[in-house]
Amino acid sequence: MDCNCVSDLLLTPPVPALWTPGIAFPDWAYKPESSPGSRQIQLWHFILELLQKEEYQGVIAWQGDYGEFVIKDPDEVARLWGIRKCKPHMNYDKLSRALRYYYNKRILHKTKGKRFTYKFNFSKVVLVNYPLLDMASSPFLLAQNHFNSGSTTPDCSPVTPETLQSLFPRLPESARGASLFDRGAGGPGPESDKLRLDTFPFLSTGSPCYSKPPSLLGPYPRNPTFDYPWGFNPYLPGAFSLNNCPKLPPGSLYPSHFYPNPLQSSLSQLPHPFSSLLPPGDGAGAERGGGGQTGGSNGTAGGQPPRLCIPPYPGSAPLGRTEVGNGGGAGAERERAEATVPGGGGGVGLGLGLGLGLSLGGVNLGNGGGRQSPTERRGGVKQDPESDSELEITDLSDCSSENENEPDFSVGKEARIGSRSHPLEAKSGAIGGALPPLSSLPPPVSPHPLKSLVPLTPPPPSLPPSLSPSLALVDRHRETEALKLSHS
DNA sequence: ACCGGAAGGC
């Protein structure tokens, strides 16, 4: 059996080159090519990916402590993971085993006492992916541990905004929506990828995303003003180099052929395709957070895109997601947005709402009186009965014979799906209609359009000795790029 | 639900 779920498609993106984006991760997010089973997304990447996408908030969402997330619908997450990995028999038991596997690696740990709740150890994650950032040797990073009070283990020291703030008093704002990397001049390959520090949500405390001290921000902010390092904005050109071709449609968790029209769909999800290029001040981010944690308004007010990523606070969490079930299209999305953001408000607006991807925000919609989520059936942690993800990948044909022989996966699935309201169709319809014409997009402005659109960021004002050397490289590169830009 | 050992696949 050979599973075409992802790998084959990865190699042959069925979309135009212009549509660079791929799934939420660049090369480094996948296993090194040298390793067996290469180019496969790792579970924690996948988890982050889900967490990044609004349409999956009913399934998994940031909640509680910083970096903490709760799997609201374990079965669904497992199912999605199974689809991704072409493992029809995947279930939460197995998935959780895989998650446990991360304990030792300290990428993840369990939040005890909270069902289906885990917590990322961001410092480890960053460390693993960005060796250039010598965090381990940085006393700054290891010293501070504001978010780990309580349940966490001593060895878990997530990189907190404060921490990064101490390192980079004010990171540039231009990073919003920027790609994670500037492709190094040294040629292709992960080694030449230079980390864009400014793209770290949890690192970019100087960004307008935070208007109050991170310590008051509470949970990991789902804020579109920045992109998650792993889920860096695939919509933005430059997110990938040309030879670092995206594998999957932006925002999609599955091979692009699962979707009717990836390009259209994905573009339609962009509140503002190039918002990252907007002047720093225009986001609602600057005043974000004033509302406190009890349900202030969010950035949608000022005509901001509905996308919000701010995770609900534990207490007020599921607010707003209850409405999701019925609506359709952008309207519903907006509704949800307005209802959801508990506290922070503001900064939500801009930033490519990436992540929505194909999903088409509409995805959730149209529950069509359909099925109950597994969690609901189980009476699990799910707090919002109608919020489960409706993004159904029905086409498992590529998942090899293994899947074809799996009634519990294809047949059962389809039966399940049948009771739903064909989200995909709904998508192409409703969302496609809202789609901005390509012609309305800003034209390329330089010989290398992709790169030219990547906002460049000035070097951090000061750096601790332990970080200086490696970052200096990045900075030099940026300066060079900046020069090029200014001349063009 | 959650844990972690063990074996095995890729």
Next chain:
DNA sequence: GCCTTCCGGT
């Protein structure tokens, strides 16, 4: 190396 699968134990 990173799971997936299975499983006995708590």
